[in-house]
Amino acid sequence: MIEQHAEVTFNDRVAADTYLMGLKSPDIAARAHPGQFVMIRVGAQADPLLRRPFSICGVRKDGGLLILYRVVGRGTRIMAGAGPGTGFDVLGPLGNGFDFPAQPGESLLVAGGMGIAPLSFLAQRTGQEVQILTGYACADQQIPFECLGLSHCAVLVATEDGTIGHHGRVTDLLQESGNHIPHGYAQVYACGPIPMLMAVADLTLRQGIACQVSLESTMACGLGACQGCAVPAAPGSDRRYYHVCQDGPVFEVGTLDWEQLQPHVP
C-alpha cells in the first residue's frame, strides 16, 4: 500500500462519457492485483474533499496504472478534464482482489458498464482466453476491447436499447440456455450495478457455482479505518457488516446479505 503523486500519461475518451487514464505510478502498479482499487485525490482544493475509489483496470510494463472511468459527478468531471502531465495523488493498491481461476476455460466474467474495469485486468492476468459477457445501456457506451487489451478473449455484448449485440441485459446472455449458467463454467466473476449482481448471485447461488463479485460503496479512508463502507453480511455470519475497502471489494456471493444491499449509491 503506497501513496504517491502520479502523473497522467494519457487520458483518452474511449466511449460516451468514458475515459481511460494512464497514471505513472510504478510502485502501485508493481503491487496491483486484479480486483484491487486505488483512491484518487481529484484536486488540491478542499472541495471535492474525499478521494474517489477506482478499480485498477490494468497495469503496463512501464509502471503505468490504468483507470477506466465514467463521468458521473464532480470528481470524475475534473478527472476527465486533466491533460497529460497533470498530477494526482493516488493511494493503493487497496482491498482484496479476485482469487484466480483454477482451470482454463472454466471462468466466466460478467461485466455491467464500468464493471469491465477490474474484470479486464483479471482477464489479462489470467493469460487465459476467458469468456467475457459485457452489458451497456447503449452502443455508444461500449468500450472497444483493444483499449482494454482483451483481444485474446471471447467477448459478448448486450445493450439495453439493442443498438449493438443482444437486445437486453448482460444477465440475459447468462441465462440464454434456460435460466442457468451455461455448463462448463465453474467460477463466475462479476462486477456492475447491484441489480445485475443480484441476478448473478441468485443464479450462481441456486446452481452452487462459485462466484466472486466486486462491490462499490461510498468510502472515506479506503483503509479499513473509518468503518464507512459497510455492506451487510449474510445472515449467520460472525459479523453484521463487512467493509468493502478491507474485506472486499471482492466478495464470495454467499457471504453477503443480498436482501439488505442498497441498490443505489447516491
Add this chain to the structure above:
Amino acid sequence: MIEQHAEVTFNDRVAADTYLMGLKSPDIAARAHPGQFVMIRVGAQADPLLRRPFSICGVRKDGGLLILYRVVGRGTRIMAGAGPGTGFDVLGPLGNGFDFPAQPGESLLVAGGMGIAPLSFLAQRTGQEVQILTGYACADQQIPFECLGLSHCAVLVATEDGTIGHHGRVTDLLQESGNHIPHGYAQVYACGPIPMLMAVADLTLRQGIACQVSLESTMACGLGACQGCAVPAAPGSDRRYYHVCQDGPVFEVGTLDWEQLQPHVP
C-alpha cells in the same frame, strides 16, 4: 454592469509570480473606465467560493480585457494555471474609476507593486505622456512597460532591495526634491499597499495637491449589497464607512480616515 463567461486568450508570466491575462469580454471592455474593477469567479467548485476582485489593467480594441495579477493565494494560483481557452465568469465593470486629469503634464501616477494595474489603464486612456513612479520589492518583480502599453510614458523605478532603479521605496522618488511632491504636478493618482498610500496621502494632504487613491478590501458582492468592504470615512463625513466596491475603489485622499485604515488585507 455585466456578468459574462469570458475565455482566456492569453495568460503570460510577465514578472516573478506575476501574470498578464487577456479575457475575451467585449461587453465589459466596452464599458470599462480606468480605476474600475471586475470580480472573477476562479472555478466551478464551491471552494474557493467567493469571486476575486481585480482592477482592469487595460482593454484592447478586439474586446480583450487585461488583468495584471500577482499570485498570492489559492484563487490567483488557480488563475495562473489557466491556459488559453479556459473560461472564467467575470462581473464588471464595477465601482467608480479615476477622474481624468485636466491639463497635460500635471498628473503624477504612483504605483506600488500591483498598483500599476489600474494606473497603466489610466495612463493609456489619458493619451498623455504622463509621469509614472513605480516601486517593487526587487528587480524580478518589475513588469516590462511594453506589456502594459506604457511606452509613451516616463517611468521611474524604485526597488526596495536596490536591484534596479532607485534603492528604496517608490515614495522616496516622490520626495527627492525635499519632502514634497515636485512642482508642476496638480494631481496625483496612487495605488499600492496601504503604508505607501498613507505616505502619499500625507504628502498630498499637507501640500494641498489633489490626490486620488485606489483601495483594496475583502469583498463578497462587489455591488454595494453586502456592506462587506467597508473602509473608514474621514472624521466629520456624513457616514462612518464607505464601501470600496460602490463608493470606490477610487477615493479622494481627504475623504478617508487614514488613521483607522487597516494596513493589512489578510
Add this chain to the structure above:
Amino acid sequence: MSPDLHIQVGPLHLKNPVLTASGTFGYGREFAQLMDPNRLGGVIVKGISLKPRPGNPPPRIVETPCGMLNAIGLANVGLDAFVSEKLPWLQTLHTAVIVNIYGHTLEEYAQVAAGLKGVQEIAALEINVSCPNVARGGMSFGTDPNLSARVTEAVLKQTDKPVIVKLSPNVTDIRVIAKAVEAAGAHALSLINTLTGMVIDIETRRPVLGNETGGLSGPAIRPVALYMVHQVVQSVRIPVIGVGGIITPEDALQFLMAGARAVEVGTGNFVDPRTTLNIINGLTRFCRQKGIPTIREIIGTAQQNW
C-alpha cells in the same frame, strides 16, 4: 405546459419558492442591472433597525472553506431612510417584498414593525432574532425560547402583515424555539441564520474580522441547515422556509423535499448574481423531467411520514 411553481407560505402567496436572503441582496436594486428581480418568488431586504447603523469595524468578511464569515454588524440605513429612499423602488416590483427587521430591545422590534404598518407593497416581515441582545449580555434573543416568543408577540401587535420568524442555528434544540415562536402566533419560520465562527490570521495572530467573530454562511453549512429544517418541519404546523448554503437547483430541491415551502438564497448571490434565476429554471426543468405538474407535489416528500 409549464410546471406550476406557485406556492403558499401561510398567508403569503409567492409566484415561486425562491427568495433572496436578507443581507445578501441589499435593497434589491443593487442587482437589478444583472437580473430581473421580478422573476423571483420574493425579495427579502437587508435587516432594518429603528436607527441607521454603521456596522462593525472592518475587515467584515473572510472566506472559509466552502463558505464565508461575515460580521457586517447589521449595517443599514435605518427605518426612516429605508421608507423614504429604498421603499419607493421596491414598491415598483411585481413580486413579494419582505422586510427583515431587528432591534436590540423588544420595543425597538415593535417600533420598526409599527413604522412599516400600512405599506401595502410590503408582503411580510421577517424577524431576525439572531442579533445580540444588549439586555442579556450579547446572547441573542433567538437562543431563548421565551424571549423569541416575546419578540414575536411584540411585532405581531404592531403589524398588519404576515410575520416570519428567522431562527438561529446556534442552539441545542431548535425545535424548542420553533414551537415557542409558533405558539406566540408567528405565521411562518425561516431557518437558518448563520453559525458563529472565527478565523485567525497567523501572521498578525489576531482574529481576521474586526469584530473577532462572524456568521458562517454558504455551502459549508448546508447539511446543518437541511437537518434543522427537516427537524422543525416535523415539530410545527406553520410553514417553514429553508435557508443555508443553497446554490444549485438540487440544493433547493433537498430543502423542499425536507418540507420547506420556500427557500432563501444568501451567499449564492455573491457567487453568481443569477443564482436565484438558475434555481428557478432548474426547478421548472426538474418538474418537467419528472412530469410533476406543480412544485407543491414535492414538498415534504423526504419526510418519513410522507
Add this chain to the structure above:
Amino acid sequence: MSPDLHIQVGPLHLKNPVLTASGTFGYGREFAQLMDPNRLGGVIVKGISLKPRPGNPPPRIVETPCGMLNAIGLANVGLDAFVSEKLPWLQTLHTAVIVNIYGHTLEEYAQVAAGLKGVQEIAALEINVSCPNVARGGMSFGTDPNLSARVTEAVLKQTDKPVIVKLSPNVTDIRVIAKAVEAAGAHALSLINTLTGMVIDIETRRPVLGNETGGLSGPAIRPVALYMVHQVVQSVRIPVIGVGGIITPEDALQFLMAGARAVEVGTGNFVDPRTTLNIINGLTRFCRQKGIPTIREIIGTAQQNW
C-alpha cells in the same frame, strides 16, 4: 537547532501537539504502512464501548461541500476485543496512546474506563459525551451540563489516567458544558465533535444516510470549531485540545494561537494519510522561519488578553 514541539496537556506529556482524532484513524495500525505513527504527538483510537457494536445501516458516509457526514454509529470491536486484539500493537508504539470511550449509560462509561485501568501504555482516556443518550430520548449526554459532569465523575472514579472530555458543538453555549466538566474534575477538554447534518437524495427523495442524520466534519466546520475553542479557552483553566477541519499547518496554527495546547486531525487523514506529518513538519518550519524556539510560545497568542 530544531524548534521544540513538546507540549504538556495537563498531566499528559506529548512529543508534539498533533494527535489523530477518534474514529478517523481506526486502531492506528491501518495507517502504519503509509506513515510512521511514532512521529505523532499521539494516537486517539476509535471510540470503544463495553460491548462490540456493528454500527448503523449503510450508507454511512456522504460527501458535503468541504466536508462529509458520517453516521458510523460508533461501530467498534468492544472493550474485550480491543484489549485482546488491538491493544498489543498499540502498546508497541513510542507515542501517547489515548483511548476514546463511550457508553449509553453512566455505568457503561464507568465499566469501559474500569476495563482499561492499569494498562500502562494507555496515556489517557478521551470521553465522547456526544453519543445519543438512550435514557434521555436520543439527546446526547454532551448537551446537558449536569449529565456531562456526571459522566466525567463516573469515569474519573474508575480510572488511574488523565481524562479528556470531548465536547459536542450542538449546544447553545459550549462554555456552560466546559465549566461543568471542569468542575467535575476533567484534566482536559477536546472540541469539537461533529455538527449534526443531513443530505437528501433528490432521486430517491430519502435522506442519503441509512441513519438519516450524520455528523458533519472537515474544513467546512473549521471556523465553528475555532470559535468554540477560542471561547472555551477563556472560560476554563484546564487545557483545551482543538479539533475540527484541520488539514494544513496553518489550520493547526490558528487553533494553537486561539489557545489550544494540541490539535486532533480527523477527516484530514482521509484526504491524505500523511496530513498529520505534514502538519508536524509545517509547525517546525513555521517556528524556524519566525525564530521561535518552542511551539509553546505561540499558544494563546491570539487571545485578547495575551
